[in-house]
Amino acid sequence: MTNNITLLVAATLAMVLLTFLVGARLLYTRVTEMRQKRIHPQAVATSSKMAAKLENVQTADNFRNLFEVxxxxxxxxxxxxxxxxxxxxxxxxxxxxxxxxxxxxxxxCGYNRVMHRLVAFLGSFLVIVCLWLTFFLSLLGRTA
Structure with missing residues (x-):
């Protein structure tokens, strides 16, 4: 396996690990809040019920974000x-x-400053757009 492939696979594994960590944090924050407020699991069976009963939704929002871009x-x-x-x-x-x-x-998942979060999001979004465009162009050059 070449060094480039190793780096690429390692980055992918890091992204998967991030998703697992946020998922574990989500489970912890949900269970903790539900126990503190004595919320029965069936009372939050749908996303609308959950939004009405739970206050700490940052980690859930972030977990969903990890399945978008x-x-x-x-x-x-x-x-x-x-x-x-x-x-x-x-x-x-x-x-x-x-x-x-x-x-x-x-x-x-931490201090949740929207403008700071936006900078990180826009940066990652621009990176992935540039990577796709450059990859496509490099493939065209490779096959020409």
């Missing part, structure tokens, strides 16, 4: 590996994306 990251990694085109800039760009998503999650 990051899907484009996972798709890019899968495509690059399947066509065996994993240039070094893609590996480094993948790590930049992951680091920005980590910052986004830390802010969102």
């Amino acid at each position: 990051p899907v484009l990251f996972y798709a890019l990694v899968a495509v690059s590996l399947s066509v065996q085109h994993t240039p070094v800039w893609l590996a480094y760009g993948a790590w930049l994306f992951v680091l920005l998503r980590m910052a986004h999650s830390i802010i969102h």
Whole structure:
């Protein structure tokens, strides 16, 4: 396995680990709040009921976010590996994306300053857009 592939797979594993960590934090915050407020699990069986009864929803919002834009990251990694085109800039760009998503999650699950979170989100979004565009163009150049 080349160094570029190793870096790319490691970035993907880091993104998966981030998702697992936020998921575990979600479970902890939900159970803690429900116990403190003595909320029966059936009382929050739907998302609308949950929103009405629970106050700490930042982690749940962040967990959902990890299944939105990051899907484009996972798709890019899968495509690059399947066509065996994993240039070094893609590996480094993948790590930049992951680091920005980590910052986004830390802010969102922590002190939740919207403008700080927005900077991390926009940064990661621009990175993934640039990675896809550059990847597409590099593939065109490779096949030409």
